[in-house]
Amino acid sequence: GAKIMIDYFNSQGGVEGYKINPIYADAQSKPDVAINEAVRLIEQENVDMLLGFYSSAQCVPVSAKVDALKKFMWITTCISPAVLKDRNLKYVFRAQPHGGLFGQISPEFLASYSQEKLGIAPGDLKVAIIHEDGAYGSGVAAGNEAGSNAQGFEIVLKEGYSATAPDLSSLVTK
Incomplete structure (x- = not known):
C-alpha cells in the first residue's frame, strides 16, 4: 500500500x-x-x-x-x-489510537448487547481476560480491564501467556 x-x-x-x-x-x-x-x-x-x-x-x-x-x-x-x-x-x-483504547471498546460492546443477545444483564457478566504478554497484548488487556471495571463486570481471570507457549489448554480451562 x-x-x-x-x-x-x-x-x-x-x-x-x-x-x-x-x-x-x-x-x-x-x-x-x-x-x-x-x-x-x-x-x-x-x-x-x-x-x-x-x-x-x-x-x-x-x-x-x-x-x-x-x-x-x-x-x-x-x-x-x-x-x-x-x-x-x-x-x-x-496517528491512531493505542491498544488500551481498543481494549476498552470490547467491554462497551459486551455491555450494549449482553442483555439482548445473551440474556444477561451487563452488571452480572463475568469475564476472563487472557492475553499475549508482550507490549501489545498487555496494553489491550489493560484496556479490557479498565473497560470491564467501568461496566461493572466481574473479572474472574486476567492472565498473560508467552507468544512462544506451545500449549494454552491449561490456561483456557481455568
Missing part, C-alpha cells in the same frame, strides 16, 4: 516538487534487528524520517533510539500504549 501511494505521489510531481525516494528495511520481527536497521537507515542512508513499523515489541526500543538520534519516526501500527505513554518522546508520532 505504501509503495502504491509513493508511486502515485511521484507520478503527480512528488511532494512540493520533491520525489519520494523510499529506502526499505526488514526488521524480521526482532527488536535487535529493528534497532540496527533504524540506525543503519539514519546513519548510512541519511534518512530524516522512518515511516512504518508494525510490531509494538520493536517500536518500544526503536522509538527510544530514533528519538535520541533526533530523527522522526512516524509509526503506522505499533499500538501498544507502552510505545509512547509517559516517555516524552519529541520525534516519535503515532
Whole structure:
C-alpha cells in the first residue's frame, strides 16, 4: 500500500516538487534487528524520517533510539500504549489510537448487547481476560480491564501467556 501511494505521489510531481525516494528495511520481527536497521537507515542512508513499523515489541526500543538520534519516526501500527505513554518522546508520532483504547471498546460492546443477545444483564457478566504478554497484548488487556471495571463486570481471570507457549489448554480451562 505504501509503495502504491509513493508511486502515485511521484507520478503527480512528488511532494512540493520533491520525489519520494523510499529506502526499505526488514526488521524480521526482532527488536535487535529493528534497532540496527533504524540506525543503519539514519546513519548510512541519511534518512530524516522512518515511516512504518508494525510490531509494538520493536517500536518500544526503536522509538527510544530514533528519538535520541533526533530523527522522526512516524509509526503506522505499533499500538501498544507502552510505545509512547509517559516517555516524552519529541520525534516519535503515532496517528491512531493505542491498544488500551481498543481494549476498552470490547467491554462497551459486551455491555450494549449482553442483555439482548445473551440474556444477561451487563452488571452480572463475568469475564476472563487472557492475553499475549508482550507490549501489545498487555496494553489491550489493560484496556479490557479498565473497560470491564467501568461496566461493572466481574473479572474472574486476567492472565498473560508467552507468544512462544506451545500449549494454552491449561490456561483456557481455568
